[in-house]
């Protein structure tokens with residue numbers, strides 16, 4: 001179920017106003033709908049100060065965040081047609097955008113993954129380091145029985161913990 005309480009929980013520790021919650025719910029629904037129709041990825045940027053929204057086709061993940069005004073905080077929500085959690089590129093893009101408060105992924109099976117900045121400093125991390133964690137978890141003998149999706153979730157959890165980010169998963173739609 002997609003409701004205000006669930007959204008507030010998943011976007012923890014951000015404190016969201018009612019208008020922003022409405023925009024986030026709408027964004028999850030929109031990327032799912034347009035994404036399912038075209039089977040491609042879309043991203044919606046929401047400005048936390050003005051609640052203004054913009055929809056973008058993702059040709060290049062890195063470009064999306066920078067379409068926002070650079071000094072305003074923002075939330076980016078995009079869809080994953082193949083139901084995977086965040087990619088290394090998603091995480092690096094989130095890390096690089098200092099005003100990027102939350103990154104949400106809406107999978108086509110209804111699962112949502114949300115990563116949000118906590119109060120800790122933005123510990124430096126490279127794209128190669130992120131990829132290395134993904135590869136290490138994928139190849140680890142102790143995770144041999146897990147699916148690729150579960151392995152990615154573990155890798156994201158480890159990176160989020162290192163960075164002081166909050167990583168949450170929920171069934172949204």
Ligand SMILES: [Zn+2]
Nearest residue numbers: 078086087090
């Ligand atoms: Zn993505």
